[in-house]
Amino acid sequence: APWSLQSQSASWRPLRCLNAYDAVTSHNGRRRAWNAFAILGPMLSRAGYRGNCFSRVGSHTRHSLVLSEVQALQNTVQGCILPFSDVIFTPNFWAPAAPDWRQWRLMPCQRINRIWGIDHLSNKTKLVETLHAATASGLLDDLNMEGRMARKDIARDGDQRQDIEVTRDSIDGFSAPNRVIGTRRFFPASHIWASLSQSADWKHTLRSTSSRWLLKREQHRGDGVRLVDVADILDEASAVSAALAAHPTTVIQQFLEAPLLIAGLKFSLRLYSLVTCALPLRVYIYPEGFALFATDRYDPFSLERTSFITNAFVNQNKASRSRRRGHVSSDGAEELAARTLSLVLPPRVQRWRLSDMLVFLAAVHAPKDEGHATHGDNGNAVHQSGRNPRAQASILQRSIQRVVLLTWASALPQLSRASREGLMALGLSSPAEWATNFELLGVDLLIDAEWNVWLIEMNGTPSLAPEEEPGITPPCARDSSIKAAMLMDTLTLADVVPEEEEGITRDSAGGGTPRLPPEAVLFSLYERNAMGPALIGRANDSSKASRGSSSGVGFRLVGADGERSNRSAKGSTNARLAMSARVSTSTAACSRRWRLGGCRWCPLWSEVGELWRASIEERRAGRWVPLSPSLDAEWRRMVARAAHSTDVNDAMKARRVMMEGDEVESGPMEARHGVRHKSASWSQALLTAWIDAAFDEQRCSEFSHGHHSEACLMARWNKMLCGTREVGLDEMRR
Incomplete structure (x- = not known):
C-alpha cells in the first residue's frame, strides 16, 4: 500500500x-x-x-x-x-x-x-505572465468558447442545470463590440512595468485602457499597493515614475472604478481553493468564505486607502472606530434585507460570511419585472426573474466558481511543466512516486456594478488567524468556526488525518500491521493484472524472504512509466511492488488494458497511484467542492481543453529542442531523456472516466459504503478495463 x-x-x-x-x-x-x-x-x-x-x-x-x-x-x-x-x-x-x-x-x-509550480499563480508578477501567456496562445479564448458551448448544450439537452442562463455570445468567435476576449474577461488589464515600458506604444496602452491604475508590489497585508492617475505614470519626472524605475517588477493593474457596493462601501471576496495535483488536475473550492469591507465610503476619485483597499489588516483600526461610532450609510432596501437575514451592516462589522453576502445581494438586487434576465459584461448571467434570493445566490456562486476554475485551467501548462521538471530532477517521472501534495490558496475576487466577477489575485499561505473579538463580534461576522472547519476538511481530504477505521491491528506477539483504506484494493488489482498467476507466486516468494530481514531488501525500482530510481524496500508490500513494477515494463505486461484509447495501453503503476489518491479525496472531501474532476459538463470541458493545450505546447517545445516530428496522441508518449510521460489529455481523461465509472456502475449503489466500498472500486476497475473476465471481491480475498 x-x-x-x-x-x-x-x-x-x-x-x-x-x-x-x-x-x-x-x-x-x-x-x-x-x-x-x-x-x-x-x-x-x-x-x-x-x-x-x-x-x-x-x-x-x-x-x-x-x-x-x-x-x-x-x-x-x-x-x-x-x-x-x-x-x-x-x-x-x-x-x-x-x-x-x-x-x-x-x-x-x-x-x-x-505543489509544483504554484508560484505561477500565487506570485503577483508570475500570475500576470501566466494569464498573458494563456491569452497569447489562444487558451483563454478556447476556454471561454468551451464554456459557452457547454452552457448551450446544457440548455438544449434539458440538463438538470438548465436554470443557468446561457450567454448570448455566438460560438464562431464574434462578440459584442464592448466585450473583450482575453484576460480582461475575468482579470483586470494588468502589466509588468519592466515589460510594458519596453513596448513602443505603452503610453497609448495605458491611456486607452483606464484613467487610474493600481501599483502592486510583491508584498502582503496591503503593503505596496498604491492608486495613481495615468498622468503620473506618463510623467517621467514624477515620483510614481521614480518608484517604478526602482521596482521594475511592479504590477500595474487597471482600477475597476465601478464596484458593487454594500452600504456605500466597497467589498471584495476571500475564498479558499485547494489543489492536490496538476497532472491530472485535481482542484477544489470551499463553499464558504468571506466578504471583506472597506471602512470609508467609496469614492472613485478618493486616494484614501481605506476606501478602495478591503484588506482586513489595512482596515482593522478604522473598523474598530467605526464600530464605536455606529455610523452606517445605507438605503431602506439594504436595511430591510439585513434585518431579515440577521446581518449587521458595515462598517459596524468588517466581514460577512460568503453565504450571507450572496443571499443579501440577491434579495436587494433581484429584478422586479417578469421574463427578464440581466447579463454581466463578461457573459455571466446573474439575474433571472421568478427566482427566490437563494436561487439567485446560487447563480452568482457558479459565476465565482467559473472564474476560479478558469484561473487554474489557464495555469495548467505551467503547473504540469513544473511538476514534470521537478520530479525529473529527483529521478522520478510521475507524481505517484513522490509525496502526496496539497496546497491551500486564498483567492481574492471583486464583483462590479454589472455583476461581473473579477479575479484580483491568489495568495499562497493565506492568513488563517481568527480575527473576531469574543463577546463583541456579531455572529454574522465571526470567522473562527469557518476557518477551523475548512482546515479540518483540508487535512481530511489530503489524508493527513487518519481514518477511524485505520490504525494498527495488534497481534499476540505485540507486533502490528496497518489496517488500510478500501483504496488499497486497487494496488492488488493492478498487481494481479500486471503479473499473472505464475509471477504472483514468485512475488510471494520474494515477500517471504524479505520478512526475515529487518533492514529491508535493497533493489533498483523500474517503475511502470519507465522510471528508474533507488529505493529501500521494507517488508512484503514493497518487495511485491518491485516485482510488479519490473513486470509492468515488459511488452506483454498485463492481461487487460484500459478501455480508454481503444484497449491499447496497460494500466501503469503511476496511473493506479493517481486513481488511488483521487478516490481518497473523493471519499474524504468533506465540504470541499470539486472543480476538477467534476461531473459538471462545463467544468470538465474547460479542463479537457486546457489539458489539450498543455499537450500541444509540450509537443511544440519538444520538437524545437530534440523531438522534431513527434506527434501528440491521447495516450502515453515518448519524451525527453528517454523517460515515458503521459500526455495531460490522457491523464485527465483517465481520471474523468474513473469518476464516471462510479456513477455508471449501478451495482455501486447496492454496496453498504456506496461508491467508496472495496466492491465498488473493483466494479469501477472492471468497467475501466477491456475484456470480459471480471475479478470479484471473494476471488481477490482468496
Missing part, C-alpha cells in the same frame, strides 16, 4: 509532523511562522501526531533540531530518514532563508503542503 498514510507505520512509531517553518529565521532574528498553526496544532495533536507542529514559535533548541532534520532532508536521496515525518509543513522555496523543498526526495506515503 505505497500511497497509504499507514504504510510506513509500525506498532512502536506514532505519526510524526514536521513544521519546517521553525527552521527559518527572518532578517531580524525572529522565527517565521504560519498563523494557521494556532488551529492546525490542536487538530494534529488530537489525530495522534507527534513533532513540532503544535505551537507558533519554537524554542532555540527546537529550532536547532528542526534545522538539522531539514538539512538531512535536503542531503538524502532516499527520502525515508530517521526520524521519519509523515506530514511536512514548509514555507515555499522563494521565501527568504526558506529550505528548498523541491530537493527533498520524499516517499509516496508522506504528505507535504506544497
Whole structure:
C-alpha cells in the first residue's frame, strides 16, 4: 500500500509532523511562522501526531533540531530518514532563508503542503505572465468558447442545470463590440512595468485602457499597493515614475472604478481553493468564505486607502472606530434585507460570511419585472426573474466558481511543466512516486456594478488567524468556526488525518500491521493484472524472504512509466511492488488494458497511484467542492481543453529542442531523456472516466459504503478495463 498514510507505520512509531517553518529565521532574528498553526496544532495533536507542529514559535533548541532534520532532508536521496515525518509543513522555496523543498526526495506515503509550480499563480508578477501567456496562445479564448458551448448544450439537452442562463455570445468567435476576449474577461488589464515600458506604444496602452491604475508590489497585508492617475505614470519626472524605475517588477493593474457596493462601501471576496495535483488536475473550492469591507465610503476619485483597499489588516483600526461610532450609510432596501437575514451592516462589522453576502445581494438586487434576465459584461448571467434570493445566490456562486476554475485551467501548462521538471530532477517521472501534495490558496475576487466577477489575485499561505473579538463580534461576522472547519476538511481530504477505521491491528506477539483504506484494493488489482498467476507466486516468494530481514531488501525500482530510481524496500508490500513494477515494463505486461484509447495501453503503476489518491479525496472531501474532476459538463470541458493545450505546447517545445516530428496522441508518449510521460489529455481523461465509472456502475449503489466500498472500486476497475473476465471481491480475498 505505497500511497497509504499507514504504510510506513509500525506498532512502536506514532505519526510524526514536521513544521519546517521553525527552521527559518527572518532578517531580524525572529522565527517565521504560519498563523494557521494556532488551529492546525490542536487538530494534529488530537489525530495522534507527534513533532513540532503544535505551537507558533519554537524554542532555540527546537529550532536547532528542526534545522538539522531539514538539512538531512535536503542531503538524502532516499527520502525515508530517521526520524521519519509523515506530514511536512514548509514555507515555499522563494521565501527568504526558506529550505528548498523541491530537493527533498520524499516517499509516496508522506504528505507535504506544497505543489509544483504554484508560484505561477500565487506570485503577483508570475500570475500576470501566466494569464498573458494563456491569452497569447489562444487558451483563454478556447476556454471561454468551451464554456459557452457547454452552457448551450446544457440548455438544449434539458440538463438538470438548465436554470443557468446561457450567454448570448455566438460560438464562431464574434462578440459584442464592448466585450473583450482575453484576460480582461475575468482579470483586470494588468502589466509588468519592466515589460510594458519596453513596448513602443505603452503610453497609448495605458491611456486607452483606464484613467487610474493600481501599483502592486510583491508584498502582503496591503503593503505596496498604491492608486495613481495615468498622468503620473506618463510623467517621467514624477515620483510614481521614480518608484517604478526602482521596482521594475511592479504590477500595474487597471482600477475597476465601478464596484458593487454594500452600504456605500466597497467589498471584495476571500475564498479558499485547494489543489492536490496538476497532472491530472485535481482542484477544489470551499463553499464558504468571506466578504471583506472597506471602512470609508467609496469614492472613485478618493486616494484614501481605506476606501478602495478591503484588506482586513489595512482596515482593522478604522473598523474598530467605526464600530464605536455606529455610523452606517445605507438605503431602506439594504436595511430591510439585513434585518431579515440577521446581518449587521458595515462598517459596524468588517466581514460577512460568503453565504450571507450572496443571499443579501440577491434579495436587494433581484429584478422586479417578469421574463427578464440581466447579463454581466463578461457573459455571466446573474439575474433571472421568478427566482427566490437563494436561487439567485446560487447563480452568482457558479459565476465565482467559473472564474476560479478558469484561473487554474489557464495555469495548467505551467503547473504540469513544473511538476514534470521537478520530479525529473529527483529521478522520478510521475507524481505517484513522490509525496502526496496539497496546497491551500486564498483567492481574492471583486464583483462590479454589472455583476461581473473579477479575479484580483491568489495568495499562497493565506492568513488563517481568527480575527473576531469574543463577546463583541456579531455572529454574522465571526470567522473562527469557518476557518477551523475548512482546515479540518483540508487535512481530511489530503489524508493527513487518519481514518477511524485505520490504525494498527495488534497481534499476540505485540507486533502490528496497518489496517488500510478500501483504496488499497486497487494496488492488488493492478498487481494481479500486471503479473499473472505464475509471477504472483514468485512475488510471494520474494515477500517471504524479505520478512526475515529487518533492514529491508535493497533493489533498483523500474517503475511502470519507465522510471528508474533507488529505493529501500521494507517488508512484503514493497518487495511485491518491485516485482510488479519490473513486470509492468515488459511488452506483454498485463492481461487487460484500459478501455480508454481503444484497449491499447496497460494500466501503469503511476496511473493506479493517481486513481488511488483521487478516490481518497473523493471519499474524504468533506465540504470541499470539486472543480476538477467534476461531473459538471462545463467544468470538465474547460479542463479537457486546457489539458489539450498543455499537450500541444509540450509537443511544440519538444520538437524545437530534440523531438522534431513527434506527434501528440491521447495516450502515453515518448519524451525527453528517454523517460515515458503521459500526455495531460490522457491523464485527465483517465481520471474523468474513473469518476464516471462510479456513477455508471449501478451495482455501486447496492454496496453498504456506496461508491467508496472495496466492491465498488473493483466494479469501477472492471468497467475501466477491456475484456470480459471480471475479478470479484471473494476471488481477490482468496
